[in-house]
Amino acid sequence: MIFKDLQQMVPDAELAITEPLSKHTFIKTGGIGDVFIKPFDVNGLQKIVKYAFAHDIPLTVLGKGTNVIIRDAGIRGIVVSLDQLNKVSVINETITVGSGANIIDVSRIALQHQLSGLEFACGIPGTVGGALIMNAGAYGGEISEVLTSATVLTQSGEFRTLKTGEFQFGYRSSVFANEHLIIVEAVFSLRKADPTLIKGKMDENTFLRESKQPLEYPSCGSVFKRPPGNFAGKLIQESGLQGTRIGGAEVSTKHAGFIVNVDNATSTDYIQLIEHVQKTVKEKFGIDLETEVKIIGKNPEG
Missing domain, CATH: 3.30.465.10 (Uridine Diphospho-n-acetylenolpyruvylglucosamine Reductase; domain 3)
Structure with a gap:
């Protein structure tokens, strides 16, 4: 129903169902999006937003997926890519x-x-x-x-x-x-x-x-915000976490503030490694690391 409605409403938009969102994130992970749409102008975007609001359908907006982790259970409702709004x-x-x-x-x-x-x-x-x-x-x-x-x-x-x-x-x-x-x-x-x-x-x-960041692997950029008066990468490095791996996700040996996809990582690998880093830094320094990367999507058990 949603697919057909959007097809009629925004006929020139790129539209797909059960879209693998791993295709749209820099870390190459993420589950399925129920309905994925890429409008080619602002008017098309407005129609999509109004439709989702009127029908109480969850709406998720994606850019290039550089600073986001989409859970492996994917995203329900409509996922909108703004790629084409680039003039x-x-x-x-x-x-x-x-x-x-x-x-x-x-x-x-x-x-x-x-x-x-x-x-x-x-x-x-x-x-x-x-x-x-x-x-x-x-x-x-x-x-x-x-x-x-x-x-x-x-x-x-x-x-x-x-x-x-x-x-x-x-x-x-x-x-x-x-x-x-x-x-x-x-x-x-x-x-x-x-x-x-x-x-x-x-x-x-x-x-x-290029000299400091692990650009040779997929990553979501700096994972954590800078804690007041300190640096996340420094705390992670001093906690001995560089090279720590869960599944295919690894704390970069080049820059401790990055977690890289070294071997077909899943979003769950990433999230578990983030939690492990947070727990370790908290135990060692008493500092809570807050994520800069946005974690979105459906919880597997939800």
Whole structure:
């Protein structure tokens, strides 16, 4: 019924049933999505959101799946991919971009237009929407410094435009996450600069990322938030956990803050290893590690 309704309502959208969500996450794990749909424009997305709200159907929004673990039991209801909402326009020192665009690509477009402010994002492998939700940051910069407005859909499918002062940005937090808003478009305010200097900073950031992070394996990025006054990777390393493995998931020997998929890991492997790391660090240092990665989907026993 849901499939047929969506097929009629958004005929140009990519639509599938019982979609393996492991195809849509960076760690290559995750169960089945009941109905998977990829709208090609904002109007199609709004129709999907309104339909789900009106019929009380669970709705899950995915970007590139870079900072998410989908449980092995999958996701019930409708899973929406925003991949196709990726248009980018540049006017003077302002970049307007769809939420499904890769933030790395946007940083490169900024460079092409001699615009500075997104150099920190040149190695963040997620979408613009994901970057806003998490107030993504790296190497001394973060989204909160450049975002000036955002267009969102509420859970009931109504458009809202938020401006500076309404974003509620904190460390890996935002109004978008707090109020479960669906990001449609973002506007970044940048500044003109010497492209040689911009590229130099991006090259430096890329070198640091490639030299320190285990990019040779699938991963969900930094698993844990930085505890106040400390570093998750340092605590994990000093707990002797590097190389610890459950199933095919392993605490990276290159960077302790990462858990990598070294041998056909399942999401359950990942979650159990995360819990083991949290328990060990708590016992050794008395510090609770909070996950930065989002764990979503149906519990196997649920």
